[in-house]
Amino acid sequence: MCAYYIAIDPNVDDTSRMLSPLKRMRKKKFKSEWAMKLIKLLVKEDTSWENTESRLTKHRAKFHQYGKSSSTTQLEEIAESLARLPDTPLLLATKHGCTQVVEEILELYPQAIEHIDQDGRNILHIAILYRNHEVFDLVVNTKYAKERLRGKIDNDANTLLHMVGEEAPDVKADIKDPAHALQDNMKLFKKVANICTTLDNMKLNSKSKTAEQLFNEKNNQRRIEAKEWMIENAKNYTVVAVLIATVAFAAEYTVPGGSNPQNGQPVLKRKSLFFVFTIADAASLSTALTAVIMFLNIITSTYKFKDFETSIMLKLNFGLFLLMVSVAMMMVAFAATLVLTISSGRKWTDITLYVVSFFPVIVFLFTYFQRNIDFSSIYRKIKDMINYMHSWFENPKPAVWYPVSQRTSDRP
Template structure:
C-alpha cells in the first residue's frame, strides 16, 4: 500500500510539473499510463487532470484529454472536486475554453443544471468570475435546455446572492447588463445583506465618466475593446478595457435606476424626532460613521452613492428621478448632510444647481438636530488620509463652512443640536487639534523656508561683488559689454530682493497668533506668496548661474548652451513641483471663482443692455392707447 501511494505521489508530481511547463505531449503520455486517464485526481482538492487543464486555459490540451474519455465513460464527466465544481464549472473561469464547454455539453448535457456546494450552476459560476464569452454560451444553452421553464432557483445561490449581484461585484458590467435585461426579476432582489444590485453598484464606485480631463481626452482617441490585440502598447490596452467597462457601467446604471424602485423607500423627515424643548443633556449622541454600526442596506442607492463618492450614479438617479433628492437615512441625514459629512464637493454642486430641491433641503435637521452647518464640523476618519498637511485641511473646511453658510437659512447659524451646540461651536471644537497641528506645520515650514531664503540671499549678495570674469584695472567688470552679463546682473538682483522679501513674509507667518480667522483670511495666502517669492528667487539664482556658465565656459555652441540651461534649471523644476502641488487646489479654486465673477458680470451687463423700459400708465396696462379718448 505504501509503495502504491509513493508511486502515485511521484506520478502526480511528474504530471503536475508537465502541466505547469505546458508540455502537452508529456501530459497525454502520462495519462495514457493511468487507469482513470484524463479523469485522474491530480490535486489535494480533488481536481482531475481535466479540471486543471481547463483552469489553466490550455484549450488544446483539454480537448485532447476529452478525446481520451470513451463515450461509455461520459457519465464520469460529472465527477466533482471537493468544492463540488464539475469540469463545466471550470470553463466559466476564462474566455478561452468555450470550445471545451461545447464538447463537454455534447457528451454530458446533464452538467448544465448541476450545482456546486454553494448552489452555483456553471452559468452562475461564469457570471461570478465575470467572464463574458462562457457566460453568453452557457446562457444560450440554458435557454435551449430549459425550454421556457422557471430559472428562478438556478439564478440564485443558497446564501440568497443572485447571479446579478455577483456579476456586479465582479465588475463585469457587460455580463451584469445582460443578466438584468434577460432576468429583470433579479433587479429588486436583495442579497444576504439586504442589498440590491443598484445598491452594490453605488458602493463599488464604477468609473462611468473619468474625473481626469486627460483620461477623458484619451477615451475620445481610443476605441473600447474588452480583448485588445497583444501587439498594442500596455497603456493603450488598459485604456481600451477601461473605456469598454465605463460604457457598459453607464448602460447598467441607467437600466438598474430605471427598473429598481428602491429609491422610493426612505425614512421620514419627522419620525422619532421628539420635541425641540426636551432635555437634551440626557441624550449625548454624535454622528454615526461608516466605521461604526451604520446599517448600509437601509440606505437608498442615492445615499449610498453619495457616501461612496459614486458621483455618476448620483447624477443618473437625480436625472431620472429628481424627487429622490429628498431621501433621508435612519439618522435623518439628507443627501446634502452626507455630501458635506463625506466632503463630496461634486455632489454638493449637483444639488446646489437644483434650485427648488435646494430650498426644501437647506433648512432640514437630522435626528440629532444637526443642520447642514453642523455637518461641516464632523468628518469621517478615512478622509484625513487624503489630506497632505493640516493647514490645507483646515483651510478647505473653512471654505466649505462659508459655502454651506450661504446655502442655509439665517436661523441655522444659531440652531443648537442635541448636544446644545451651535454650528460654530461644533466646528471650533472639532478643529481645535487640527488648528494646533496646522500652526506647528506652518511655523516649521516658515522657519525652514526662511533659512533657505537667507542662504539664497547670502549667495546672491556675494555674487554681486564677485562678478564673472572679474574686474579690470579700473575696477569695472571685464564682461560688462556682454549681453549675458546684463542678464546675470538682473537675475542676481531679482534673486536677492525676492529672497529677502520672502524672509519677511515667512517671519510674519511665524509670529502670527494663528486664530481660526487667520487661517481663513490670509495665512494660507501669505504662505503661498512666500513660496512663490522663494521659488522666483531660486529660479533667478539658477538664471544667474546659467549666465555665468555661458559667460565663462561657453564655446558658442547651441547644443552646449542648451545643455547648460537644462542642467541649471532642473532644480527649479523639482522645487516647483514639490511645493506648488500642495496649492494647486487653491489656485484652481481662485480661477474658478474668477470665472464665476466674470460670468455674473457678463450676465449683469447683458441685462442692462437688453433692458427695455415699460410704461406704468394704468390705461397702457389694460392694452389701450393713450391717445384714445374714453367713452
C-alpha cells in the same frame, strides 16, 4: 490624451494592430460604458429610496434624557444600533462620491431628493459629512433642491452647518498637512453657509451648540497642530531664504571675469549674458529678502480660525512663490556665469554648455508648476469661459440691453 480617449471605439473586435496604450484605454472605456449601462438598468428597478420614515419622527430633536437612567439610555442605543438597516444605493453613492449614480437616480426619480437615512440626514448632510464636494455641488445645482433641503435637520437637530464640524472617520481624503486641512474645512463652512438661511446660524443641536461652536470645538486641536506646522516650516524656509540671499549678495561683489583694476568696472560688462547675470542675481536677492519678511510675519501671527481661511495661507503661498523665484533666479545667474567664464566660441561646445547650464532651471520650473498648479482646473475654466462666450453671442440679447437710440431706430 483626452482626444484619443474620446476617439477610441470601445466596441472594436480586432485590436491586433492597436498599440498597447490604446488597448488599455479602449478596455477602460469599454468597462466604463458597460458599467454606466448596468447602473441605468439598476436605477430603474431600484425604489429603495421610497423607504423613508415620516419627517415628523425623523426631525424630532432629542434634547434631553431627563427621567431615564444611564443604563436605560445605553440599552436603547445598543438596540438602535442593532436595528439599523443597510444604506440604500442613493446613500451609498453619496457616501462614496459616486456622482454619476446620484445624478442618474435624481434624474429618473426627482422625488428621491427627499430621502433620508435612519439618522434623519438627507443627501446634503451625508455629502458634507463625507466631504464629497462633487455630490454636494450636483444636489445644490439641481432645480429646487437647495430650497427643499437647506433648512432640514437630522435626529440630533444638526443643520447642514453643524455637519461641517463633524467628519466621517473613514473619509478617504488626500493626505494633507493640518494647515491646509483646516483651510479646506473653513472654506467648506463658508460654502455651506452661503446656501443656508440666517436662522441656521443660530440653531442649537441636541447638545445645545450652534454650528460655529461645534466647528471650533471639533477643529481646535487641528488648529493647534496647524500652528506648530506653520511655525516649523516658516523657520525652515527662513533659513533657506537667508542662505540664498547671502549667496546672491556675495555674487554681486565677485562678478564673473573679475573687475578692471584701473576703473573697477567689470571686464565682461559689454557681454549680453553679463546683463542676464546682473538681473538674475538682483532678482534672487530681492525675492529672497522679501520671502524672509513674509515668513517672519507668519511666525508672529495670531493663528485664529479666520486667519487660516485667507491671510496666513496667502502669506505662506506668496512666501513660497518668492522663495522658488529666488532659487530659479540663482540658477539662471549660475548658468550665465558658467557660460561667460567657460565659453570657447565654438558652436557645438556653446550649445552643449547652454543645455547643461540651464537644464536645472528647466527641471526646477517643470516640477514646481506640475506640483503647485492644477492644469485640469485651468482647462475646465477656459472651457467654461469659451462656452459662456459662445452662448453669449449665439443667444440674442433682450432689447433693454441696447441703447435707446438703437431701439428707437429699429422701430418701423
